[in-house]
Amino acid sequence: MNVKDLCLGALTIGDASGYDLKKFFETTFSHFCVAGYGSIYPALAELATEGLVRCHEQPQQGRPGRKLYQLTAAGRKAFLQKLEKTAPRHTVKSDFLLSLYFAHLLPPQRLETILDERIAEIERQLSCHARCRRQSAQGSGEPVGERFVRGFGEAVLSAAREYLRVHRRELASASTARSRHTPNSPRRTLRGGLHALHHS
Amino acid sequence: MNVKDLCLGALTIGDASGYDLKKFFETTFSHFCVAGYGSIYPALAELATEGLVRCHEQPQQGRPGRKLYQLTAAGRKAFLQKLEKTAPRHTVKSDFLLSLYFAHLLPPQRLETILDERIAEIERQLSCHARCRRQSAQGSGEPVGERFVRGFGEAVLSAAREYLRVHRRELASASTARSRHTPNSPRRTLRGGLHALHHS
DNA sequence: CGCATGGTATATCGGGCTGATATATGACGG
DNA sequence: CCGTCATATATCAGCCCGATATACCATGCG
Structure with a gap:
């Protein structure tokens, strides 16, 4: 599940701009997912060239034009397949x-x-x-x-x-x-000092 | 806290090879850290050039020589500083x-x-x-x-x-x-549909 | 009234990490 | 005798994070 898939998933809920997506991830997904602009914008561009999303640009006077992305049928299908195939991992980085x-x-x-x-x-x-x-x-x-x-x-x-x-x-x-004050380490070795656990 | 710092930390416990470090991470740190060979070996090489670890190579007949790494005084100091300066984040990716x-x-x-x-x-x-x-x-x-x-x-x-x-x-x-069977999405928008949370 | 802050909005980029792959060999069990 | 597993190091493409740049508007504060 990379950022492209993440965007696809969010777009099953409703149309959105890159900015909206980031906001959405920060709220609803915040406790198990992160994605920055640096990932989202390129992801959307690629998805568009692959035909998985369509882009509707709405020019705004003054501000940069807002690009609303909408999921296509192919995009929906691609996301469902990813959901069913992906091994759902769960990792903590702390x-x-x-x-x-x-x-x-x-x-x-x-x-x-x-x-x-x-x-x-x-x-x-x-x-x-x-x-x-x-x-x-x-x-x-x-x-x-x-x-x-x-x-x-x-x-x-x-x-x-x-x-x-x-x-x-x-x-x-x-x-x-x-x-x-931590006695000077007497050249110990980590080797084998560690409980053979190996959970795959 | 990148992989270099991780290695430094593990080496405060005892000397180790890259292989040993991976094993150690997989056991003791498994539930909040991961690091693959692809990160560990380059990290150790860099640490060595920076003088934060010393490498003692022990040739073995047949197998590739085992490279035992040992923390230097500078390395220990560098790790302590990182520990005190780093903001201890905690994230879940699921x-x-x-x-x-x-x-x-x-x-x-x-x-x-x-x-x-x-x-x-x-x-x-x-x-x-x-x-x-x-x-x-x-x-x-x-x-x-x-x-x-x-x-x-x-x-x-x-x-x-x-x-x-x-x-x-x-x-x-x-x-x-x-x-x-999921009614066809009536062009909803994610925009603002989402609880303004913003926890920094 | 002027100015700083913060929200809206898109985009790029370097550095770093993951996961897969390659290589080589000994030990162990069937 | 052969497959599998453990030891051991190393590389690399692809992807992601975090910082940064740009541009404008709204709000509020003194």
Whole structure:
């Protein structure tokens, strides 16, 4: 699922410009997808040459013309096929967890900041979800997938926040003991020191 | 935090070859980081030219010589600085959630498969964590960060599994109702149809 | 009234990463 | 004896992220 497919998917919901798509990704898809202009605009251009979308340009006086993209029948079909064929992977990329893994190398102050900021970010995202939930509740016919995916995000974010709240003190205590200033590494080797896990 | 920094970090734990590093990332960092050979080998080469790591090549008969990399003082310092300066982001990239968002476009059968496979994968990862936990419990002096990060992973994975188990039927029911075969889109527009969220 | 800020809107580009592929060999099981 | 797996390094096309440029309007603040 690359950005081209992402655009195709969003366009099954309604026509949009590149700008609209970015906005849409930032709101509805924000917790499991990102795409910048640098990917979206070239993607739309390619999709147009492939006949999967049509472009309706509406010149505006002053501002640059708005290019509204519309899904074609071929585009819809292409997206459905991608949906059925693609292996639905799920990956996390987190400098946050990486930093905490190396907690013993960080000053306590920095550790606190990192945790506070992450919790704040989680709460920001949770309140976004809550707002969406309210808006959709009154509006008619929210697609099932949207509700489900939002609920998933809420469940996972809540669990993360709870874990951080409960266990953060464990990290802090260790960080204080850091005054022992990391003994010079006696040429250890990572080799085999690591639990043979291998989940494919 | 790019792959170069990742390697630096891993090398604070012990010396390693590129191969060892990949193995290490796949086990200990698997749930929040990925790095393939295509990133690791060039990264190590660059780090060596920058003097942040030293390379000790040990020729082996038959097999290609093993290149053991060791962190230098400069390398250690560089990593600590990166740790303190970097904004610790946390992002999820999920074709899984994306697919479920479009549940109304998928045949029920496919939906079931996607959910089953995700749950199976979650359980695989959880049992990996459990194994690590046991191994570390008997071994001495597991770094605090490692335990914390593993616990975080377990908390989040458990929550995800629970949510999927409880709510999957909601999706299925909707998917069955899909027989109405998506009415031809009446030229809707994404524009503004979307909750102004904007969490920075 | 002037000016800064921020939203609308498109586009480009370098640097970096993913995933696939190539190469070579030993160990192990059937 | 043969296939498969683990060890081990390396390259590369294709794709993506983040920053940057451009241009204009609306809003608000002093």
